Structure formats: structure tokens, C-alpha cells
Amino acid sequence: MLNELGHVALILALAVAIVQSLAPIVGARRGDARLMAMATPTAVTTFALVALAFVALTTAYVRSDFSLVNVFENSHSQKPLIYKISGVWGNHEGSMLLWALILTVFGMLAATLGRGMPASLRATVVAVQGWIATAFLLFILATSNPFERLLPAPFEGRDLNPLLQDIGLAIHPPLLYLGYVGFSIVFAFAVAALIEGRLDAAWARWVRPWALLSWIFLTLGIAMGSYWAYYELGWGGWWYWDPVENASFMPWLAGTALLHSAAVMEKRDALKVWTVLLALITFSLSLLGTFLVRSGVLTSVHAFASDPTRGLFILMILVLFIGGSFTLFALRAGTLRAGGAFAPISREGALVVNNVILTTACATVLVGTLYPLALETLTGEKISVGPPYFNMTFIPLITPLLILVPVGPLLAWKRGDLAAAAERLVFAGVAAVLAAALAAWLAGGETALTAAFGVGLAGWLIVGGLAELALRTGRGTAGARLRRLLHLPRATWGSAFAHVGVGVTVLGIVSLSSFETEVIRDMVPGDQARIAGYTLTFERAERRQGPNYNDATAIFAVSAAGRRVATLEPARRVYPARQMPTTEAAIKTFGASQLYVTLGEVTDGRVTVRLFYKPLVLFIWIGALLAAFGGLLSLVDRRLRIGLPAPARRKMGPAVRAEAGAT
Amino acid sequence: MKRSAALVIAAVLSASGPALAVNPSEQLDDPRLEARARDLAAELRCLVCQNQSIDESEADLAKDLRLLVRERLVAGDTDEAVLAYITDRYGNFVLLKPPVTGSTLILWAAPAVIALIALVGAGFYVRGRRKVAGAEQLSEEEEAEVAAILAKRH
Incomplete structure (x- = not known):
């Protein structure tokens, strides 16, 4: 019963999404306030219906209702509850439903938040969201329906791929999708700006919180994965450098560029056309990622060719949205006026380099x-493009950027002074050289050079990022400077956190690649192995029974300096x-380093x-967390909060509110 | 006692599937050769896995390839000769770093070409912006005029 309800809700959601795609934008073009006003109710209804479908599917999983093909193929009655729930998105159909759910959440937010926005802009944005929702709901219903029935219902399911029965899976895809799909709003704003032919600093202010929010989720999602x-x-x-990882990394790179160019646009009204293009590119890459992962084209070109329905459908969505938006861009970009001027050596210039x-x-x-x-x-020629290619090309490209990261924020807008910036970074430079020397001494031998360079770079980024904060406090007593430090805009703190985070991640990466040690040995109980000052004693082996798996466990005692x-x-x-064996690693964390x-x-x-x-390995992900936290700080900066309902407005009397609503 | 414990482990653990990447039994005694073998293994693709090098893979085929690499190294082959020996048998698909050939020319040239286009494009853009910036600057005459006005007011 609930299954049918979910199925019907999904079909209704498609119908409402079609209305959402058309009514508001027609209203915006004609200046018809009543049609424009349909944006909010349709977006909210689409969300509510998709949410209902999602709840129905989740319930089927929790109840182990194997009359649904999707549940039968991906669940098992003995599976722990958390994996029954996370199993909903551990397969193609369910994950597409999650995709659609998040899309409609963002659509609803775009329709309800941002009350100061011009009605026609909001109507157009919500309609563009509706286009995307329509395309994906159609895709789900036509090729990937999770509510397909199986008669007679089997007694037991086939279980979820064991690799996916993990807390990581419960969190990773939703975070990643929040990031991917969040950029759809930025895309919708860009398309709306092109349709409306209006693009100003206010537009950048509307867009930036959404870009930041999506970027935070994408950062966390990638780090988690x-x-x-x-x-x-x-x-x-x-x-x-797996294609699936690259699929999420590309929108992240473009989204990071977008955040920086949107900052220029907001502050200086420059880089406008480019910012719009980046917004289109970022979401296009999200769509491309969805296509790569969901069409099966990665597993093998032939698998894609033999069952191309889904792949072709997503490819059509891809062509439609990317092709359409870029055509629109080509037609309308000329009408957008270029903005403020700046010298090559300036904050703007640095962000162009970024x-x-x-x-x-x-x-x-x-x-x-x-x-x-x-x-x-x-x-027909088959080649592999693996980590060596990406390391050889990506690292030399990104290194100059990392070197410039601490310099950019110290340059003034419009016209900067490179010499003055360099002078202020002397301290960071000294720190970098000391760190490099220490690393070279520790590494010795062949890895000395790379270790020195990498650790030096990390030191430069971390101290340089902190220097940005310290320099903004000006001169004076320590107390006065501390007070000023605490009162710096949150966005300044945010960028400092993000840049220090990059440095911390670099430190983790370099430390792992230069100082990791490895021991491979055949052992019997009683044997000992030594690694990095720790002694591991193989005590015994035993069989253990999990809820839906069997473990063969080896137990090691770890001691350091004679103490366990x-x-x-x-x-x-x-x-x-599934008769599928997996390896369960055992990990012990000491500070930021780990025994594995x-x-x-x-x-x-x-x-x-x-x-x-693995020395300092946790820094890789701690850096990402710091960067995401920096994004959060930026997001709550008062100056950026225009897109959210202003608290002051609630205090206004009904008359004022009515007036505000009428304009 | 130790022996019986070993039997328990064998019973407990042996039923549990394929081997882990790189076993001690495979490793060479000469640490230099072994290090070279590991580096080479990281550049060779496990043909039956999804995007894993033979160094990381548990598959039997990966193990065979690891042993083959070590065999060639012991026989005195250079790194290049080992890779050539393996690509002769398995094709370029086995190389995670594709060789520069006619069909991979675009792949290898792409980063430099894209970087060049981006730099030139950005260069023109920044130059355009600077011109406007120049227009915003006051000319010498205007500067003098401003100075005169300011002087009057004092």
C-alpha cells in the first residue's frame, strides 16, 4: 500500500514539477504576478511529494519488504537497521531518488528563502530548478523506478554489497549529493541572469551563499569518501584518481574557482561574465559526474553500449542542460556589461590567477x-590513464597556485603592492624554510628534496594563512590587537581557515608520501613485528560472528617502550x-598518525x-574539515546573509509587511 | 603449543578468500631490486580489477604479473625493458601512465595547451581591465588642478 503511495507521489511530483517549470517563468516574462507567485507553492509541493516517495521507499527497506525488486536486490532481513536505511541510496534507483529529493529540497529553499529578491528573478530561478527536477523525475520513472514490484515476493533479499555496509556509506553519498545538487541553484541563478539580462553585484550576493553551502557539502563529501x-x-x-573520484573532484575545482570569482564580482563588479560561465560549468560537471557514475560507462564502454537506456537518458539530460545553457550564454553574454577596472597586481589579479x-x-x-x-x-584502442598521469600533470599545475595562496589576500583591491605583501610574508617564508630544512634532515636520502619542498610549502600555507589574520589586526598593544582579531569579519576568518586547511592537507599528503613505512611479513601467533618504534605481537586468531557476516580475526598487542x-x-x-570476502583493516590513531x-x-x-x-595521515582530512569550517564561517558572515530571511523584518508591523509584499 | 595455534589460524583464516597484495613470499632478497619492483608494480594496471595497480590488487592475475616483473628484474632487465616485455604481451592498456604515441598526443599535450590558452585569455582580460584603470587615473594637468583647488581651500 505504502509502496503504491510512494509510486503515485513520484508521478504526481513529476506533474507538479512540470507546472513549476512553466508557470513562474511565463509569469516573469509577462510580468504576471499571479503566475510568478506559483513558484513557491509548486516548489514546496514537488518537494513534499518526492519526500513522501522517499519515506515510502525507506519504510520498505526498514520492513524488508522484498516485494519491491529494489529492496530484494539490495537488502537483507538480518542487516543492521542503519544499513537498511543507508541501503536505500546504496544502489542506482535509490540514489537517484535521493538525488531528486535533494534537488527538490534546494528548489523549495530557493522558493522560500531570500525574501528580498526581485520576484521575477526568484520565479525564473525556481522554474529552472523545475526543469532539472522534471528531467530527473522523468528519468527515475522511465528507467530507474525503485517502486517496481516483484511477484511472488521472495523470503530473503540478496543483501547490500558488503563494501557498502559501512557508516561511511551512510554519510558519504548524501553529503556528496548535497554538494553536487546544490550547485543546481547556482546554475539556475546563472540561467536566470542570462534570461533576464541583469547581472550585478547583488546577483553575486544572492549566489554566493548557495555556492558556499554546496562547496562545503562537496568538500565534506569528498573528504568523507x-x-x-x-x-x-x-x-x-x-x-x-579513480574516474568516480574525479567525477566529484572536477565540480569541486570549478566550484572553488566560482567562490573566488564570485567574491570579485560581489566586491568589485568585475569578472561578471566569467562568473556566470563558471556557474554553468560547475553544475555541468556535476551532471557529467552523475552521468559517468550512473550510466555504467566507466565500468566498460561495452556495458554502456549493451544496455544504454539509462546512460542515453542521462546523456540526453546532459546535452540538453549543458548545450542549452551554453547556447544561452553565447547568445546573451554580449549583453552583460563588463565591470570595474583593476591593475594586474591587485586582489582581482590574484583571483584571476586562481x-x-x-x-x-x-x-x-x-x-x-x-x-x-x-x-x-x-x-577501439584501449589505454589506461591512471595516477601517474594525474600526478605528473595536476601537481605541477596546482603548485604555483598553492605558492600564491598566502600572497593574494595581502594584495589590495584595484591596485596592490607586491613588494609590501612580500615584506609582510617574510615571517611565513622563514617558517617555510625552517620546515623544509627539518623535513630534509628527517627524510634524508632520495626523498629529501620532495619532502623538503612539500613540507616547506605546507609551512608557507599554514603560517601565511595565519599571517593574514595577524596582519589585519594592525598595530598596538596585544590586547587591542586581540580585540580587533575577534572582531574581524567572519568571511576573513573563513578564508584564513580555508587557506590554513589547504596547508594542513598538503602537510598530511607530503608526510604520508615521504615518511610512510611499511612492513610485510608472514606471521604465526607469538611472532613480533616492529614498525616506527611500535612492537606488534600476534597473540591469537579467532572466529567471530557478526549479524550478517563472519569474521576471521587476528589479535595483535601493540606496545611502545615496553608498555602495552x-x-x-x-x-x-x-x-x-553474497559470498564476498572483504578485508577489515585495524587502525590505531596516535595523535594525527596511524598504525594500519x-x-x-x-x-x-x-x-x-x-x-x-602512516605519519600525520589524519591531517589530510583535518585540513578538509578546517576548509569546510572556513566555508561555514563565511556563510554566516552578516554581510552575506542577504539571501536569508532578515530577522529585523519579523519585527515589522503587518502594514509594513503588506507593503513590502506588494512591491 | 605454537604449532597448534598455527593450525587454528590456518583453519580460521584460510577459508576467507583471495590473497592480499604483495606477499613476503614474492619479495626479492635484494632490497634495491625489490624497491624497483614495487615502483614498477605501481605503474601497471591490474587487468581484471577496476582501476587498481597490480601493487594494490589481490587478484591472482596481479600476483602473476608481480612475479613476472620480479623475474625480469632478476634476469637483469632495466625498468624500461620490463615494461616493454609486459606491454608486448598485454598491450598499452596495462600501463597506468600511457606512453606518448600518436593516439595519446592530445592527452599529453592537453594540460600545457589548456594552461597556455587560459593564460593568454586571462592576460588579454587583465590588460583590458588595466586600460580602464588607466582612464580612472587623473592626468598630470588634472592632478595640478586638484592641487590648486586644495591649496585655495587652505
Whole structure:
């Protein structure tokens, strides 16, 4: 019953989304306030209906209702509750429904928040959101319906892919989708600006909170996914340049560029046309990512060709939205007036460099990701483009940007003084050189040079980011400076946090690549292995029974300086429902560093043990958290809050409110 | 006692699937050769996995390739010779770093070309902006006029 209700809700949502796509924008073009006013109720209704469908599907999962094909194929009655719920989006159909749910959440927010926005702009934005919602709801209903029935209903389900039965999966996709889909609003704003032919600093102020919010979620989603891969896939890598990862990294790079160019537009009315283009590019890359991941084209070009319904449908959505928006851009960009002037050496100039490098890096990742697909389709030749390619191209591109990060914020708008900025960064430079020297001494040998450069760069970024804050407090007594520090705009704190975060991430990456140690040994109980000052003693092995899996666990005692400091219990796990073995790594954190142990094959009673010491590895993700927190600080900056309902307005009398509503 | 414990482990752990990447039994005694083998393994794709190098993969085929790499190294091959030996048998698909050939020319040239286009484009844009900035500056005569007015007011 509930299943049918969910199905019907989804169909109704499509119908309402079509109205949402048309009525408000027609109203905006004709100046018809009544049609424009349909934006809010339709957007809210579309959201409510999709939410109902989502709740219905989740309920089917929780109840293990195997009369739904989707639940049968991806769930199991013995699965813990949390994985029953997260299993909803652990498969194609469910994850597309989550995508649509988040899309309609954003549509509803765009329709209800931002009360000071011109009615026609809001109507157009909501309508563009409606176009996207219509396309994806149609896609779900036509090719990926999660409410398809199975008769007779089986007694037991096939269980979720064991790799996905993890808390990481419960959090990672929703975060990532919030980021991906959030950029749809930015896209809608860009399309609306092109249709309306109006683009000013106020537009940038409307857009920036949405871009920031999406960027924060995308940052957290990527970091979460990276950490999940690190502990779940069992060989301790944190980034593989896998096409699926690249699919989320490209919108992140473009979105980061967008945040910076929107700042220029908001403050100085420059880079306007470019900011609009970036908004289109960022969401286009989100759509491309969805296509790459959801069409199956990555697994193999042939798998895509043999069952192309879904892939072709998303490809059509892709062509429609990217092609359409870029055509609109080509037609209308000329009508947008270029804004404020600036000298090459200025904050604007620095942000142009930021945009040049980020978009080039993004384009490089795009080429590397799509090249093998294109080549195989065109010539049949199969090549691999793996981590060595991306490391060789991406790192040299991004390094100059990292070097310039602390300099940019110290340049004045319009006309900056490079010498003065350099002078103020002497302290950061000294810190960088000291850090580099220390790293070179610690590393020694072959890795000394890369370690020195990387750690020096990290020191430069971290101290440079803090210097930005310190320099803004001016001169005077420590107390006065501290007071000024606390009263700096939150956006300033935000950018400092984000830039320091980048430095912290770089430090984690460099420390891991230069100082990681690894021991691979065959061990029997009683054996000891030493790594990075820790002694691991293999105590015993035992069988353990989980709710829907069996573990073969090895138990290690970890001691340092003769004292027992931890117990590590790596395991090899088998899920009987899928007969799929996985490796469960055991991880012990010491400060920001980790001991990482996995089990390998067993021969003649000896088990292969792989031990890693990963120095400062947590910095990789802590840096991302700092950057996301910086984004949050920027988001709550009072100056940016225009897009949200202003508290002062609530205090106004009804007469004033009515007047405000009438204008 | 130790022996019986070992048997328990064998019983407990052996039923649980394929091997972990790089086993001690595979490793070479010469640490230099072994280091080279690991570096080479990181550049070779596991053909039956999704986007894993043979260094990371648990698949049997990856193990065979790891052993093959070590065999060639022990036989005295250079790194290039080992890679050539393997691509002769498995094709360029096995290389995670695609070689520069006619069909990968665009791939390898792309980053530099894109960077150049972006730089030139940004250069023109910034130059255009600076001209406007120049217009906003006062000419010498205007500066003198301003100075005169200011002087009068004092």
C-alpha cells in the first residue's frame, strides 16, 4: 500500500514539477504576478511529494519488504537497521531518488528563502530548478523506478554489497549529493541572469551563499569518501584518481574557482561574465559526474553500449542542460556589461590567477578522465590513464597556485603592492624554510628534496594563512590587537581557515608520501613485528560472528617502550549472502598518525600481515574539515546573509509587511 | 603449543578468500631490486580489477604479473625493458601512465595547451581591465588642478 503511495507521489511530483517549470517563468516574462507567485507553492509541493516517495521507499527497506525488486536486490532481513536505511541510496534507483529529493529540497529553499529578491528573478530561478527536477523525475520513472514490484515476493533479499555496509556509506553519498545538487541553484541563478539580462553585484550576493553551502557539502563529501576508501578498501590509499573520484573532484575545482570569482564580482563588479560561465560549468560537471557514475560507462564502454537506456537518458539530460545553457550564454553574454577596472597586481589579479589555475587543473582532470573513453569509442584502442598521469600533470599545475595562496589576500583591491605583501610574508617564508630544512634532515636520502619542498610549502600555507589574520589586526598593544582579531569579519576568518586547511592537507599528503613505512611479513601467533618504534605481537586468531557476516580475526598487542598501548584486531570478513570476502583493516590513531594493519593470505599456518605506519595521515582530512569550517564561517558572515530571511523584518508591523509584499 | 595455534589460524583464516597484495613470499632478497619492483608494480594496471595497480590488487592475475616483473628484474632487465616485455604481451592498456604515441598526443599535450590558452585569455582580460584603470587615473594637468583647488581651500 505504502509502496503504491510512494509510486503515485513520484508521478504526481513529476506533474507538479512540470507546472513549476512553466508557470513562474511565463509569469516573469509577462510580468504576471499571479503566475510568478506559483513558484513557491509548486516548489514546496514537488518537494513534499518526492519526500513522501522517499519515506515510502525507506519504510520498505526498514520492513524488508522484498516485494519491491529494489529492496530484494539490495537488502537483507538480518542487516543492521542503519544499513537498511543507508541501503536505500546504496544502489542506482535509490540514489537517484535521493538525488531528486535533494534537488527538490534546494528548489523549495530557493522558493522560500531570500525574501528580498526581485520576484521575477526568484520565479525564473525556481522554474529552472523545475526543469532539472522534471528531467530527473522523468528519468527515475522511465528507467530507474525503485517502486517496481516483484511477484511472488521472495523470503530473503540478496543483501547490500558488503563494501557498502559501512557508516561511511551512510554519510558519504548524501553529503556528496548535497554538494553536487546544490550547485543546481547556482546554475539556475546563472540561467536566470542570462534570461533576464541583469547581472550585478547583488546577483553575486544572492549566489554566493548557495555556492558556499554546496562547496562545503562537496568538500565534506569528498573528504568523507576519501577516508572511507582509506579504511574500507584495505590497502590504505586515500586518493586513487579513480574516474568516480574525479567525477566529484572536477565540480569541486570549478566550484572553488566560482567562490573566488564570485567574491570579485560581489566586491568589485568585475569578472561578471566569467562568473556566470563558471556557474554553468560547475553544475555541468556535476551532471557529467552523475552521468559517468550512473550510466555504467566507466565500468566498460561495452556495458554502456549493451544496455544504454539509462546512460542515453542521462546523456540526453546532459546535452540538453549543458548545450542549452551554453547556447544561452553565447547568445546573451554580449549583453552583460563588463565591470570595474583593476591593475594586474591587485586582489582581482590574484583571483584571476586562481581561476586560471583551478580551471586548467579541472580541465586536465576532465581530459584525463574522459580520454580513454573517447579513444576507445573512436578508435577501439584501449589505454589506461591512471595516477601517474594525474600526478605528473595536476601537481605541477596546482603548485604555483598553492605558492600564491598566502600572497593574494595581502594584495589590495584595484591596485596592490607586491613588494609590501612580500615584506609582510617574510615571517611565513622563514617558517617555510625552517620546515623544509627539518623535513630534509628527517627524510634524508632520495626523498629529501620532495619532502623538503612539500613540507616547506605546507609551512608557507599554514603560517601565511595565519599571517593574514595577524596582519589585519594592525598595530598596538596585544590586547587591542586581540580585540580587533575577534572582531574581524567572519568571511576573513573563513578564508584564513580555508587557506590554513589547504596547508594542513598538503602537510598530511607530503608526510604520508615521504615518511610512510611499511612492513610485510608472514606471521604465526607469538611472532613480533616492529614498525616506527611500535612492537606488534600476534597473540591469537579467532572466529567471530557478526549479524550478517563472519569474521576471521587476528589479535595483535601493540606496545611502545615496553608498555602495552593498544590492541589491533584486523579481520577477513565474509558475507554469506553474497559470498564476498572483504578485508577489515585495524587502525590505531596516535595523535594525527596511524598504525594500519591488514591481513593477507594464509599459507602453511602462517598469515601474511601488512603493517603501515602512516605519519600525520589524519591531517589530510583535518585540513578538509578546517576548509569546510572556513566555508561555514563565511556563510554566516552578516554581510552575506542577504539571501536569508532578515530577522529585523519579523519585527515589522503587518502594514509594513503588506507593503513590502506588494512591491 | 605454537604449532597448534598455527593450525587454528590456518583453519580460521584460510577459508576467507583471495590473497592480499604483495606477499613476503614474492619479495626479492635484494632490497634495491625489490624497491624497483614495487615502483614498477605501481605503474601497471591490474587487468581484471577496476582501476587498481597490480601493487594494490589481490587478484591472482596481479600476483602473476608481480612475479613476472620480479623475474625480469632478476634476469637483469632495466625498468624500461620490463615494461616493454609486459606491454608486448598485454598491450598499452596495462600501463597506468600511457606512453606518448600518436593516439595519446592530445592527452599529453592537453594540460600545457589548456594552461597556455587560459593564460593568454586571462592576460588579454587583465590588460583590458588595466586600460580602464588607466582612464580612472587623473592626468598630470588634472592632478595640478586638484592641487590648486586644495591649496585655495587652505
